[in-house]
Amino acid sequence: MTLGELARARDIEPPHDLRRHKGWVGQLFERLLGADASSRDEPDFTALGVELKSLPVTEDGRPVESTFVCTVPLGELEAVPWETSRVRRKLARVLWVPFEGDPAIAVPMRRVGAPFLWSPSSLEEMALRDDWEELGGIIGAGGVESLSARVGRYLQVRPKAANARSRRRAIDDEGLILSTLPKGFYLRTRFTAAVLAANLHTRA
DNA sequence: TATTGATCATGC
DNA sequence: GCATGATCAATA
Numbered sequence: 001m002t003l004g005e006l007a008r009a010r011d012i013e014p015p016h017d018l019r020r021h022k023g024w025v026g027q028l029f030e031r032l033l034g035a036d037a038s039s040r041d042e043p044d045f046t047a048l049g050v051e052l053k054s055l056p057v058t059e060d061g062r063p064v065e066s067t068f069v070c071t072v073p074l075g076e077l078e079a080v081p082w083e084t085s086r087v088r089r090k091l092a093r094v095l096w097v098p099f100e101g102d103p104a105i106a107v108p109m110r111r112v113g114a115p116f117l118w119s120p121s122s123l124e125e126m127a128l129r130d131d132w133e134e135l136g137g138i139i140g141a142g143g144v145e146s147l148s149a150r151v152g153r154y155l156q157v158r159p160k161a162a163n164a165r166s167r168r169r170a171i172d173d174e175g176l177i178l179s180t181l182p183k184g185f186y187l188r189t190r191f192t193a194a195v196l197a198a199n200l201h202t203r204a
Numbered sequence: 205t206a207t208t209g210a211t212c213a214t215g216c
Numbered sequence: 217g218c219a220t221g222a223t224c225a226a227t228a
Binding site for chain 1: 206207208209210211212213214215216
Binding site: 018021022023025026027030037040041044054067068070101168 | 222
């Protein structure tokens with residue numbers, strides 16, 4: 001179905017473009033599927049422990065964008081083990097919903113692909129854990145300010161804020177409190193592209 | 205042109 | 217303010 005058909009079923013008016021409605025598609029899917037976590041720090045489907053992620057794709061089935069995972073906990077020096085990290089919790093069980101992400105296609109005309117339920121394989125989890133430990137190590141050592149989005153093979157840290165003036169308390173490399181731009185963990189497209197590929201060929 | 209860094213909307 | 221949902225737009 002198209003986003004327009006789905007929106008009409010819920011009596012929702014699709015925006016002309018996503019410029020000022022960046023989360024519109026994800027929120028439409030949430031409402032259609034009955035996600036109940038609202039904006040709480042829990043899986044979208046609390047009883048199922050499933051996280052919903054919309055995934056814009058190009059015409060050849062590659063993700064258009066990186067995927068936001070969760071905010072980076074700044075200001076805490078103690079090391080959090082991977083096992084209890086927010087990144088791992090978020091990605092433990094995900095319902096990926098691909099849809100046409102080409103901005104040239106009018107929002108209501110964009111088609112939705114076949115969703116699939118996914119959990120990281122042991123290989124994928126190891127890779128994510130490696131990145132997470134590297135990134136966490138830098139942040140834990142007070143290196144937030146020098147951390148660039150180029151670090152991390154599949155997982156990266158990028159700004160996640162309302163604007164460049166947003167501030168968040170963090171710890172610098174001498175253990176002092178500093179004010180920095182809020183950051184988030186994102187999955188690179190190279191990771192989601194592999195997930196997509198592995199889950200689409202089965203229906204060829 | 206792919207990626208990084210910046211930004212937009214909503215709920216509590 | 218900080219969590220959720222992300223895409224935009226300047227830069228490398």
